[in-house]
Amino acid sequence: MINYITEIIRHILTLYFGVFVTTAIIGIKNNKKNFRIVNCFCILDLLLHMICSMLKSSSHVLNAYPLLTHLPLLLLLIFIFKRSLLKSLLAVTTAYLCCQINNWISIIPESLGCAQWIIDLTYIAGIFVTYHVVYRYIASALSNVFSKPDIELIPFCIMPFFYYIFDYATTVYTSLLYDGNRLVSEFFPFVMSICYLVFCIVYCRQFERQQQISTQNYFMQIKQAQFQKEIESMQRNEKNVSLLRHDMRHFLNNIAAFIENGEDDKALDYIRSVVKTSEKTVNKRYCSNDIINIILLSNADSFAANNIDFKYSISAPTKLDISDIDMTSILQNALENAQHAVMALEPDKRFISLSISKKNDKLLISVENPYAFRPKMINGMPVATETGHGLGTKSIQKTVEQLHGNCQFSVTDNLFLLRIIL
Numbered sequence: 001m002i003n004y005i006t007e008i009i010r011h012i013l014t015l016y017f018g019v020f021v022t023t024a025i026i027g028i029k030n031n032k033k034n035f036r037i038v039n040c041f042c043i044l045d046l047l048l049h050m051i052c053s054m055l056k057s058s059s060h061v062l063n064a065y066p067l068l069t070h071l072p073l074l075l076l077l078i079f080i081f082k083r084s085l086l087k088s089l090l091a092v093t094t095a096y097l098c099c100q101i102n103n104w105i106s107i108i109p110e111s112l113g114c115a116q117w118i119i120d121l122t123y124i125a126g127i128f129v130t131y132h133v134v135y136r137y138i139a140s141a142l143s144n145v146f147s148k149p150d151i152e153l154i155p156f157c158i159m160p161f162f163y164y165i166f167d168y169a170t171t172v173y174t175s176l177l178y179d180g181n182r183l184v185s186e187f188f189p190f191v192m193s194i195c196y197l198v199f200c201i202v203y204c205r206q207f208e209r210q211q212q213i214s215t216q217n218y219f220m221q222i223k224q225a226q227f228q229k230e231i232e233s234m235q236r237n238e239k240n241v242s243l244l245r246h247d248m249r250h251f252l253n254n255i256a257a258f259i260e261n262g263e264d265d266k267a268l269d270y271i272r273s274v275v276k277t278s279e280k281t282v283n284k285r286y287c288s289n290d291i292i293n294i295i296l297l298s299n300a301d302s303f304a305a306n307n308i309d310f311k312y313s314i315s316a317p318t319k320l321d322i323s324d325i326d327m328t329s330i331l332q333n334a335l336e337n338a339q340h341a342v343m344a345l346e347p348d349k350r351f352i353s354l355s356i357s358k359k360n361d362k363l364l365i366s367v368e369n370p371y372a373f374r375p376k377m378i379n380g381m382p383v384a385t386e387t388g389h390g391l392g393t394k395s396i397q398k399t400v401e402q403l404h405g406n407c408q409f410s411v412t413d414n415l416f417l418l419r420i421i422l
Helices: 002-025 032-055 058-063 065-080 085-111 116-146 150-172 187-260 264-279 290-305 324-342 391-402
Strands: 309-314 351-359 362-370 376-378 381-383 406-411 415-421
Touching: 002 032, 002 065, 002 085, 002 116, 032 058, 032 065, 058 065, 065 085, 085 116, 085 150, 116 150, 150 187, 187 264, 290 309, 290 324, 290 351, 324 351, 324 362, 324 391, 324 415, 381 391, 381 406, 391 406, 391 415
Parallel strands: 309 351
Antiparallel strands: 351 362, 362 415, 376 381, 406 415
């Protein structure tokens, strides 16, 4: 009698477990309306199972489980909760995967020869533990995955789809898995290998996309900050020009007075001071290329504040053959790495030398800086010894490679050198 009771409880909880895990991972909110809908579905499905059990044997009901439960659940997700067919299939088969955790847990007392009611109670305990873990830690992550377009979900479908078909084909409808057929036994490891390789490809592409988005956002932040600086500089210059215009009569009168008194040297010195004052109203430009100019202007204040002597020779064309984002990724990382290196030196020894030119349709970029601690080089790449550093050089190398260019990192007795050809 106790075996019969535990078996019924096991069957009911398995249904509720599968249905509620499915709705949780597909991102259906657990409000009162949705809870009533899902709960009504479970009750109706249990009644359907009960009717079928009265008409057919339990083995027939088990074989028809996909038609009695999984198909109606799929239709519920598609027509009531308005989810796509692919996402609904993925949610149902993923929940089916979770059910296998409970099955495996219940095999432990079964292998020890325990009574059936103990096996059922172990399975029931597994349901509560697994549901708690899935609902609290996994469902939110998977619901974010399910928010992606269907085309991006295809790699995630391989494992649960194949496992669902494999499990029913080899354990429910046949006993091929337990017969020891080698082809069948090795099939699922084969699918797992394929899934892993596909996942690696998808992950790498997603990572590259995130890197591009991050670089683009960083580029926009630089441009926004520099535009703000230029606006402030223009406002200051406008005030200075107004003052110069207002004081111009006094300047000319003073110059005339010096000349009339034969004090030509004082007149020249005074003229030079006026010219120097007027030069402060001019916005500095390092070159005619806008993006290079923005990058250098964005670093100028930091160089000045840290007593870094910035030496440059730039003859870049107005229009580059590479995108602004790629140029930002290369040049900004190079300057940041150089600044980090020279900050360990005494202020009077800090300098960064930048050279940009175009020769034979190739863009040549050179960055040189001294260092306090000789960089460690492995396979031509500097290796960071501090946590959180070293990403800049990797980003430079990756961007240059994507542009089919060449970059070289090298170290002399006094300098760290970066050479790039694009």
